[in-house]
Amino acid sequence: xxxxxxxxxxxxxxxxxxxxxxxxxxxxxxxxxxxxxxxxxxxxxxxxxxxxxxxxxxxxxxxxxx
Numbered sequence: 001x002x003x004x005x006x007x008x009x010x011x012x013x014x015x016x017x018x019x020x021x022x023x024x025x026x027x028x029x030x031x032x033x034x035x036x037x038x039x040x041x042x043x044x045x046x047x048x049x050x051x052x053x054x055x056x057x058x059x060x061x062x063x064x065x066x
Contacts, residue, residue, distance in 0.1 A: 001060050002057065002060055002061065005053055005056050005057040005060060006057065008053045009050065009053045009054065009057065012046060012049050012050040012053055013050065015046045015049075016043070016046050016047070016050070019039065019042050019043040019046055020043075022039050022042070023036075023039045023040075023043070026039055
């Protein structure tokens with residue numbers, strides 16, 4: 001389970017890089033404000049997913065202590 005959590009954390013971090021790349025492309029190309037909102041929403045979802053995975057990993061690691 002720890003390995004799965006770490007893999008999901010790595011995938012979420014990679015998704016953050018793509019979110020930032022999308023935001024950079026939106027700003028550089030001068031797209032409309034609607035695209036900025038989509039990019040911000042995507043980043044927010046990725047951050048929540050990453051936070052939940054960190055909590056899941058902490059729960060797995062600290063629940064095994066006796």
